[in-house]
Amino acid sequence: MDQLAAMRAFTRVVETGSFTRSADLLRMPKATLTKHVQTLEAHLQTRLLNRTTRRVTVTPDGAAYYERALAILHDIDELDGSLSSAQAVPRGKLRIDISPSLATRLLMPALPDFIDRYPDITLDVGCTDRPVDLLSENVDCVIRVGEIQDPNLVARRIGVLRFISVASPGYITRYGAPQHPLDFEETHKLIRYFSAQSGRYHPFDFTRGDEVVELSGRYSVATNDGNAYIAAALAGLGAIMSPVFQVEEHLASGALVPILTEWEAGEMPIHVVYPPSRHLTSRLRVFVDWVAELFARSEVTRRRAA
Numbered sequence: 001m002d003q004l005a006a007m008r009a010f011t012r013v014v015e016t017g018s019f020t021r022s023a024d025l026l027r028m029p030k031a032t033l034t035k036h037v038q039t040l041e042a043h044l045q046t047r048l049l050n051r052t053t054r055r056v057t058v059t060p061d062g063a064a065y066y067e068r069a070l071a072i073l074h075d076i077d078e079l080d081g082s083l084s085s086a087q088a089v090p091r092g093k094l095r096i097d098i099s100p101s102l103a104t105r106l107l108m109p110a111l112p113d114f115i116d117r118y119p120d121i122t123l124d125v126g127c128t129d130r131p132v133d134l135l136s137e138n139v140d141c142v143i144r145v146g147e148i149q150d151p152n153l154v155a156r157r158i159g160v161l162r163f164i165s166v167a168s169p170g171y172i173t174r175y176g177a178p179q180h181p182l183d184f185e186e187t188h189k190l191i192r193y194f195s196a197q198s199g200r201y202h203p204f205d206f207t208r209g210d211e212v213v214e215l216s217g218r219y220s221v222a223t224n225d226g227n228a229y230i231a232a233a234l235a236g237l238g239a240i241m242s243p244v245f246q247v248e249e250h251l252a253s254g255a256l257v258p259i260l261t262e263w264e265a266g267e268m269p270i271h272v273v274y275p276p277s278r279h280l281t282s283r284l285r286v287f288v289d290w291v292a293e294l295f296a297r298s299e300v301t302r303r304r305a306a
Contacts, residue, residue, distance in 0.1 A: 001039050004076070007069045009036035010048060014058050014066045015135040025138045077281070090283040091120035098143040100127040101226050101246050102270075107143075110294050117290070121283050129225055131195075134275050140284050141274040143291065145243075146202070148271050156288060159270040159295035161243040165206070165263070166256040170236035178239070178259055181206040181213040189238035190215065192222035193229050204241055206263040213263075241265050270295060 012022040013033070023030040041048050048062035058066060098107055103125060111123070126132070132142050134153070148155040167177075178188045184204075193202045201222065204215040220238045223229050230247065233240040234255055250256040272288050 001043055002036075003040070003043070004073075006036040006040035006043075007073060009033045010040055010062075011066055011070055011073065013037060013049065013056060014062065017056050017136065019056065021136070089120060090118050090281075090286050092281070092283050093122045093124060094141075094283050094287055095124040095126070095139045096141050096143070096287070097126040097128060097132045097139050099129050099145065099226065101243070102143060102145075103127045105245055106294070106298055107291075114287070114290050118283070118286060121287070134273075140281075141272055141288065143270065143272050145268050145270050147269065148273055152276070153273050154276050155271040155273045156292065157269050158272050158292040159298070160267050161245075161270060162267045163241050163265040164244050164247065165239055165241045165259050165265045166233060166247055166251065167239040167259050168234055168236045168256055169254065171233075171238065172257065172259075174236065181215060181260060181263060184215050184218065184239070188218075190219045191229060191232045191238040191240045192219045193226075193240075194222050194224050202241075203266065205266050206260060207266065208263045 009022065009026065009028075012026055013019055016022050016025065019030055019034055019037075023033045026033060037049065044061075044065070046061045047059050048065055050057045050059055107125070114123075115121075126139070132139050134140075134142065143158075145161055175188055178184065184190050190204055192204070194200060195202070206213045206215070221232045223232065226246065229240055230242060230250070232238070233242075233247075234250065239259060247256050251258070272291055274284065274288070
């Protein structure tokens with residue numbers, strides 16, 4: 001029995017909850033992966049997984065074995081990495097996920113520098129606003145805006161997004177320009193952005209000196225997609241609170257105009273996030289350091305509204 005291969009197969013099944021998905025991620029036939037797990041159970045003389053036609057769950061013995069096996073596999077990976085040329089020359093595939101807007105405006109234009117520095121690393125870049133399950137989807141890290149609610153993830157703060165409140169000229173013509181944030185509780189309309197994961201609406205808060213106004217607001221439309229959010233504002237459906245860089249072109253063309261300019265529209269942190277159970281390989285380490293450097297020096301993540 002190749003016990004290391006069996007342990008890797010077992011831990012991947014626990015993380016994904018699927019033999020089929022695990023086989024795809026490990027690039028092996030499903031029958032081979034199944035045989036690895038069966039052999040491991042026979043060797044240990046205990047059932048590690050409960051299998052039904054609908055799902056796979058871990059037994060109490062399997063849960064205990066998973067924790068120890070994961071630690072052993074990480075130690076082996078770290079030992080191999082410390083003694084290999086990959087430690088000096090990072091190589092291999094790195095899977096990341098980032099919002100489409102940050103990918104378009106910041107990450108992609110800067111990637112030639114990363115590729116020049118680390119030509120032996122290949123990047124699979126997923127561009128989504130949806131929550132990503134890093135373990136089950138085999139993603140090494142994600143870059144996300146906002147507070148990280150999951151205490152089981154490692155989150156490194158790498159920047160901040162500053163926001164501006166804007167509306168279309170058509171909206172202003174129809175409803176007038178709001179003079180105070182509380183106007184949105186009476187005569188004006190908001191467009192809200194909500195989390196696809198929790199369903200919670202993102203804050204719509206204004207600050208002026210010591211005065212803070214937190215709006216619930218009457219909204220005409222709510223969405224969980226950044227492009228649709230801005231499109232709704234362009235259509236005159238209401239006012240939005242957007243990162244400055246996302247609306248700069250529309251501000252320059254006059255398609256959107258600032259509102260409530262005496263009030264600060266807030267800011268949100270940006271994090272690069274990865275699971276603590278994932279071995280911090282040299283390729284992941286250099287990417288995290290590089291992207292932190294990129295965001296720290298970028299005008300996109302430091303720019304205030306003009």
